[in-house]
Amino acid sequence: MKLAAAEINLSALRHNLRRIKALAPRAKVMAVLKANAYGHGLVTIAQHLQDADAFAVARIDEALALRAGGLTKPIVLLEGFFNANDIPILLANNFQTVIHNEYQLNALESAKLDAPIATWLKVDTGMHRLGIEPEQLDSFYNRLKSSENVKPQVNLMTHFSCADDVENSKTKVQLNKFTQLVDNKNESLCLANSAGIIGWPESHNDWVRPGLMLYGVSPMQEQVGAHHGLQPVMRLTTRVIAIRSLPANEPVGYGGRWQSKHATQLAIVAMGYGDGYPRHAKNGTPVMIRNQRFGIVGSVSMDMITVDIGDNKAGIAVGDEVEMWGPNLPVEEVAAYADTIPYELLCNVTPRVSYEYVDKNQA
Template sequence: MKLAAAEIDLSALAHNLRCIKEMAPSARVMAVLKANAYGHGLVTIAQHLQDADAFAVARIDEALALRAGGLTNPIVLLEGFFNASDIPILLANNFQAVIHNEEQINALEQAQLDGPIAVWLKIDTGMHRLGIEPDQLERFYLRLKNSPNVKPNIQLMTHFSCADDKQNPKTKQQIKAFLKLVDNKQEQLCLANSAGIIGWPMSHGDWVRPGLMLYGISPMVAKVGHNHGLRPVMKLTTKVIAIRRVPANEPVGYGGRWQSDKDTMLAVVAMGYGDGYPRHAKNGTPVMIKGQRFGIVGSVSMDMITVDIGDNQAGVQIGDEVEMWGPNLPVEEVAIYAETIPYELLCNVTPRVSYEYLNAKK
């Protein structure tokens, strides 16, 4: 019996890319594939996103894995490079680097290269994580322009800190600040992440860089993917491996953190934090069995979770499939119960879970 499994619906992935292009019809698409394509499988996902104009990853090893997988699309390193010794690797593999500090500019200027590389200059407009200060823009931009190691067209970018919340004025402030800074630059602009694409059309610019929404998940506060016409790509499932009758007032699981006030039935399912399911998921976190919602109870163990199925009128049996999240149970909802975000749930799926890719183009 196949137990913990992640079904990856490649037709949903293609659908979501089409939705993004419809939302931002004038922009090119940089598909964000960092963190193993948000837990979906880096190379396979990239192979089915070749209609994107570019890929973006966080680390050079991710970019090299894409090249090793036969992908020829432009690849942008969102954190740039960390050592001067990386720069020849960027050139050899046609990687593009996001430049966000003076140390990187110094290294580029001093590198002995056989040709120039493409760069994106990142400006900090309020995220205060990576990016040059606004008052450094003119000086650093001219240094890059004058370097023979840098291709002539220097794309300009920033990153939003609060775009998931339409009520927060921060994003409008960031957009206004960025556009004012770059007003005299005839360069391509990139502002919008997934939340920017959905919530802030004025930020679409020349490039958009969707991440979470590619996988059918909403980046917006109190929304789920289907609110934006998106389809979840991952369906995380397992099987019922036991059914138990538990008397009233008997504690269940490690620490006895749950007990029923009446006799009930429990389904034991083969899923736990060893598969990446959040150990801190609360009692009542939903799962789907036989088209019905039931709540998990007791502590999430390494390999098992108990689910209260009441008097089992649904007729749950050993071997039945359990959907932990997916098309019938949004991962956004599970994240709320676990007091986390969908990003973390998707990225934490462990190698013990078997992956099956469905609906690939023939």
């Protein structure tokens, strides 16, 4: 019996890319594939995003894995390089690098290269994580433009901190600040992440860089992907491995954090934090069995979760499939029960979960 499994729907993936292009029709698409393509499988996902204009990753090992997998599209290192010794590797593999600090700029200017490298200059407009200060823009920009190690076009970018909330004015402030800073520079601009694509059309500009929404998940607060015409790419499933009868007033699981109010039946399913399911998912977090929702009860264990199936009128039996999240149960909803975000759930799926790549249309 196949237990914990992640079904990755490549048809849904391509649908989501088409949806992104429809939302930002004048922009090129930089598909973000960092963190193993948000837990979906780096190389395989990239191989099925051939209509994207470029790929973006966080670190050089991810970029090298894409090249080793036969991907030839432009690849942007969103965090840039961390060591000057990596610069020749960037050139040899035709990687593009973000420049966001003085060390990177100095190292790139000083490198001995046979050809120039494409760059993206990142400005901090309010995220306060990576990026040069706004008052540094002209200096960095001019130095990059004059360096023989840098291709003539210096792309400009920033990152939104609150774009998932359309009521928050911070995004408008960041957008206005960036627009003013780059007003006299005729370069390609990239501002919009997934939330920017959906919530802030004025930020689309030349490039958009979707991450979460590629995988069918909403980046917006208190919404699910279906609200934006997206289809979930991952369907995480397992199986029922036991049915138990529980008398009234009996605890379940480690710490006895849930106690039955009346006699009930339990389905024990083969899934736990060892598979990446959130340990702190609350009592009542839904799962789908036989097209019905049931709530988990008790603590999530390493290998097992207990589900209250009541009088079991549904006829649930050992071997039945359990959908933990997917087309019938949005991962956004599960994340809310676990006091986390869907990004974390998708990225935390562990290697012991078997992956199956399918190509089928969703209803």
